[in-house]
Amino acid sequence: MTQRYSRLARVYHEMYQSIFDYAADFRFFDQYLKKYHCHSILDSGGGSSNLTPYFIKNRYAYTGLDLAVEMLQIARDLHPDVNFIQGDMRACCVNQAFDAVIISGRSFTYMTTNDEVLNALKSIHSCLKPDGILIFDNFNAETIFLNFKPAAVLTIEQGTTHDKRVSQSTRNLETGWTWNWQATY
Ligand SMILES: C[S@@+](CC[C@H](N)C(=O)[O-])C[C@H]1O[C@@H](n2cnc3c(N)ncnc32)[C@H](O)[C@@H]1O
The missing domain is CATH 3.40.50.150 (Vaccinia Virus protein VP39)
Known part of the structure; x- marks a missing residue:
């Protein structure tokens, strides 16, 4: 996990x-x-x-x-x-x-x-x-693959807290309609 x-x-x-x-x-x-x-x-x-x-x-x-x-x-x-x-x-x-x-x-x-x-x-x-x-619920693989985003940055501000997530995705078709996702917070 x-x-x-x-x-x-x-x-x-x-x-x-x-x-x-x-x-x-x-x-x-x-x-x-x-x-x-x-x-x-x-x-x-x-x-x-x-x-x-x-x-x-x-x-x-x-x-x-x-x-x-x-x-x-x-x-x-x-x-x-x-x-x-x-x-x-x-x-x-x-x-x-x-x-x-x-x-x-x-x-x-x-x-x-x-x-x-x-x-x-x-x-x-x-x-x-x-x-x-x-x-x-679950992911819709078709939607994900049609709008594939190799990189994304997300910043959330709540009060005095600032959280930032930098994520990277790569297609991994060897195991089906799958992709690898890695994020740094
Ligand atoms: C993406 S979060 C979704 C949490 C919540 N349903 C929501 O919508 O905010 C996935 C959750 O699944 C839990 N989870 C993963 N594998 C599990 C398992 N085998 N049994 C019970 N919970 C599990 C994780 O600990 C995590 O809290």
Whole structure:
């Protein structure tokens, strides 16, 4: 796992509020949760809780799960009344069945082999009620490759904090529609 979710957890938490449109992400999940009458949800790979306030405000019974202790610490500090579980989406570690599991912010891309994908899907299945649903987002490879950016610089200013990210991408077609991404913060 990259340092992005450990040493740089705070930087991720703040910077991604400007990179992702969390309000739009919530609307995406919410339309399906409503359609399938879901109330209890597990946000798997939920990170530092950037999406959490939307679910709380809309009265979902929300539980967050993440692998990274440092991301969870931020989540717990911000939402002391919410249940956050440290665990791996590839190996079920919750003893509760949910109406829905959601995976946001492309967390599912960390399942990089067929075995990991299968283990994660089996694990998620075991966390769901019989009619429960899984909703997840992911990269759209076509969009990425059609607008390929070999280099990018992003600067975010929040109060007295200035975060800068310099990233480089190279196509890696040997393993499919994949690319290598490296960032310095
Ligand atoms: C790009 S962040 C997305 C976080 C959050 N969903 C958001 O939208 O801000 C990816 C998250 O997936 C978590 N993650 C990666 N592999 C995981 C695994 N096997 N099980 C649980 N969480 C995982 C990371 O620790 C990180 O917090």
